[in-house]
Structures are given as structure tokens and as C-alpha cells.
Amino acid sequence: MSKLPIALNLDAVEPLPEATQKYFDICTEKLGLIPNVLHAYSHNIDKLNAFAGLYNDLMLAESGLSKLDREMIAVVVSSANRCFYCLVSHGQAVRELSGKPELGEALVMNYKLADLDPRTRAMLDFAHHMTVASAEIEEPHREALRAHDFSDADIWDIAAVASFYNMTNRMASAVDMRPNPEYHAKSR
Numbered sequence: 001m002s003k004l005p006i007a008l009n010l011d012a013v014e015p016l017p018e019a020t021q022k023y024f025d026i027c028t029e030k031l032g033l034i035p036n037v038l039h040a041y042s043h044n045i046d047k048l049n050a051f052a053g054l055y056n057d058l059m060l061a062e063s064g065l066s067k068l069d070r071e072m073i074a075v076v077v078s079s080a081n082r083c084f085y086c087l088v089s090h091g092q093a094v095r096e097l098s099g100k101p102e103l104g105e106a107l108v109m110n111y112k113l114a115d116l117d118p119r120t121r122a123m124l125d126f127a128h129h130m131t132v133a134s135a136e137i138e139e140p141h142r143e144a145l146r147a148h149d150f151s152d153a154d155i156w157d158i159a160a161v162a163s164f165y166n167m168t169n170r171m172a173s174a175v176d177m178r179p180n181p182e183y184h185a186k187s188r
Contacts, residue, residue: 072124
């Protein structure tokens with residue numbers, strides 16, 4: 001059994017089931033690495049499959065939100081939560097998808113200083129508000145998104161992505177999950 005990249009004394013399942021190994025091989029092929037979050041979940045294949053399934057649905061499935069929109073939400077939520085793992089990994093994704101290293105860094109530091117169009121700013125304002133004061137979300141907050149041509153399905157997706165990263169931020173912090181070192185230098 002191999003030690004996982006977290007502060008808990010858990011071991012990865014070995015050997016990995018064939019489907020899991022195939023998923024890890026696809027990650028290596030597409031990303032050049034297996035994200036440490038997947039390694040961390042590999043102590044329990046059912047939990048790994050649930051995590052990966054939800055991630056794939058929220059971040060990769062058809063949506064009125066672009067992949068970049070969803071990654072920007074991940075970074076803004078993670079910035080509010082000060083989640084080192086997600087700031088590094090999703091900050092890199094924003095740099096790559098936008099082609100603008102300064103955008104990824106601005107979102108990490110203070111998204112309000114980023115050069116954003118009004119629609120994107122409204123989306124990120126909503127995700128941030130959900131993170132820091134979710135009980136205060138009311139109809140005017142949803143109306144602000146509708147005023148920028150977000151459909152109700154888009155609002156659902158914004159809320160779902162923000163909710164997912166609020167959960168993953170807390171897990172990463174609780175188990176001291178660290179980002180893969182490769183993320184730091186990519187897309188700069």
C-alpha cells in the first residue's frame with residue numbers, strides 16, 4: 001500500500017480496479033499528472049468514483065457556463081476559503097484556459113481587481129456571496145444574474161459549482177491535501 005498525499009494515515013487501494021487505473025491513465029495522458037485529489041480519494045474507490053463523477057458532471061458536462069467560467073468560480077470560492085490546493089490547481093486551469101496568467105493570479109488574490117466583463121463579475125459576485133454569506137442569498141441576487149442573461153439553469157450551475165468547491169475546499173484543508181508541484185509552473 002502506498003501512502004497518500006494527505007495528513008491522514010490512509011493507504012491507496014492497490015492494485016487499483018481496472019476502471020480506476022484507466023481513469024488515472026487518462027489523467028496522466030491529458031494533464032501530464034494524476035491530481036493529488038484523486039490520489040487522496042483512492043483509499044476508498046466508491047468515494048473516489050462519487051467525487052470524480054460529480055466533478056465530471058459539474059465541470060465538464062454541457063452547460064451554459066464555459067469551462068473557464070467554472071474554473072473561475074472554483075478559484076473565487078477557493079480564494080474566499082483560502083484553500084491552497086484548489087487555488088494552485090484551479091488557478092493554473094484559469095491561466096491555461098484564458099491564456100492570461102494575470103487573470104489566474106488576480107482571481108487568486110482578489111477577484112474584484114481582475115479585468116472582467118460585467119456578466120462574469122456578476123457570476124463571480126454570486127459565487128463569492130454564496131461562499132461567505134449563503135444564508136443571505138435572496139431573489140435580488142438571482143435577478144442580478146438574470147439581468148446579465150444567465151438562465152435559471154445557468155444559475156443552478158453557478159450555485160452547484162460554488163457548492164462543490166466549498167465542500168472540496170473544506171476537505172482539502174481538513175486533510176492537509178497539497179497540490180501537485182507541477183501546477184505551480186504550468187501556463188505562465
